[in-house]
Amino acid sequence: MQKSIILFILLFLGNTIIPASFQSTSPTDQLILKVKIIGVKDGDTVEGLYYQLPIVIRLEHIDAPEKKQAFGTVSKKKLSDLAFGKTVTLISKGKKGNFDRNGRMIAEIYTNEKTCLNKEMLKTGLAWHYKKYSTSAEYAQLENTAHKNRVGLWADKNPIAPWNFRK
Template sequence: MKKQLFILFLIISNFIISQTFTGKVVGVKDGDTMVVLFENKPITIRLEHIDCPEKNQPFGNRAKQFASDFCFGKTVVVIGNGKKDRNGRWIGEIFYNNQNLNKELVRNGLAWHYRRYSKSANYADLETAARKKKVGLWRDKDPIAPWNWRKSKRNKVQNL
């Protein structure tokens, strides 16, 4: 009995700490927010380390389409950090066929490395490489980071 309880404890502890699970992507809200069905319950996932352009921002729809092509309707592995953002979305990385959606978005110039919330050198390097190659949004003369885009929209509303 003690052995069974210990094994159950390890399984539950591992799930709570790492939040790793497999589920089917049933929704793509935008480039960096997916809905994954896990045990018949929808779980909203905010992609960790990155920030994609907003839908009404240049490359916003391309980022959403890329994410949709990558994983919509597919069974994926979600590796979460065990935390939620201020909107109640679980934060994590999504993998399909051993490819990391978060990294592919940055590699293809469809997301920024979100340095405010991520200190990952790997994501920083991916963004630097995409900028040098001028892929995706890095083709624009002066791309606007999504956090600045959102801030400018909030300021416009406040000044009305």
């Protein structure tokens, strides 16, 4: 139900708030929204407010440590420091956006035209590149650099990927 309400609002209001700097050359290949971040659930999931409608957003391309996992709390705090209380720009694939099986919108989140929170989480070593769902060479390189420099969770001798921890 919530997903259908979100889609309805996005279809009718979404195009009214796209900043020129983020506009796509093809308006049907992505949805761009401005939302205020009102909550941080963990290192890869936030809650935003679009007009008066709360939307749960899953950061695309990354998977952060679970709360009970090593670096889980640190990852959540970093994302909170970067996003909480800020108005951000979401870029989600598809005209109506991209949603996962839990109803979360999957998107890249920008605090400004140059700062992508998804990439910042990888740069600081507080998330993995989620290769199961992303083939991005840029995200792979960001993870490799953090790993090479032993930043964040990569300082651990044997970091466990969240998808293995969940098993």
